[in-house]
Amino acid sequence: MTSSPASPRTHPWTQPPIRLARLLDLRDRAARWLDQYAVPPFDLAVRLTMAPIFFRSGLQKIGDWPATLFLFQEEYRVPLLPPDVAALLAAATELTMPVLLVLGLATRLAALPLLAMALVIQFVLGASNPAFSNPQHYLWMLLLAGLILRGGGRLSLDHWLLHLSRRRMGDRQ
Numbered sequence: 001m002t003s004s005p006a007s008p009r010t011h012p013w014t015q016p017p018i019r020l021a022r023l024l025d026l027r028d029r030a031a032r033w034l035d036q037y038a039v040p041p042f043d044l045a046v047r048l049t050m051a052p053i054f055f056r057s058g059l060q061k062i063g064d065w066p067a068t069l070f071l072f073q074e075e076y077r078v079p080l081l082p083p084d085v086a087a088l089l090a091a092a093t094e095l096t097m098p099v100l101l102v103l104g105l106a107t108r109l110a111a112l113p114l115l116a117m118a119l120v121i122q123f124v125l126g127a128s129n130p131a132f133s134n135p136q137h138y139l140w141m142l143l144l145a146g147l148i149l150r151g152g153g154r155l156s157l158d159h160w161l162l163h164l165s166r167r168r169m170g171d172r173q
Contacts, residue, residue: 043153046143047107051098053140054114058094061087076125093117101147104156111147118144 061068068091072083081089093113100110118140126133152158 040154043147043150044104044155046147047101047104047152047156050111050114050140050143050147051101053098054094054117055098058091058098061091061094075129077128078120079124090117101152104152104158105161107152107156107158108148111144115141115144115148 065087068087069084072078072087072090076086077083078086078090094117097110097114100106101114118137121132122134122137122141126137
């Protein structure tokens, strides 16, 4: 006895759901593998990429403080802040927040003022002086926004402290 074309075994619509399920399973396994093994070093790489950019700028500012004050008085002219206060805040931010990024400590909080600085550089200073307008700032903003949204990742002190805190809270309940 031969099977007819309409039998469940050979019907053209019975095989695609099985193939689709296998493809979806393969996709899910690949996503789990990426989440476990690729995302943590990527998150770390983003933090380690952004930190030296701002840290070097902070070192330059304190390395020649009179020149920094002159730039904030004459060139940068940050709105709403006196030049000496703006220079001090910029240098302090650029020297402290990158350290937190490297450690992955308070990552979201550390990335926030760095994102604000990149926005000011690109859109405030860049609007008045095209020399400050740089497409690379958009990459900085994107990476910093990702840190704000996602945090420092599994290879961070934030993650370790959260894990430790949850374990301690579980012990108390």
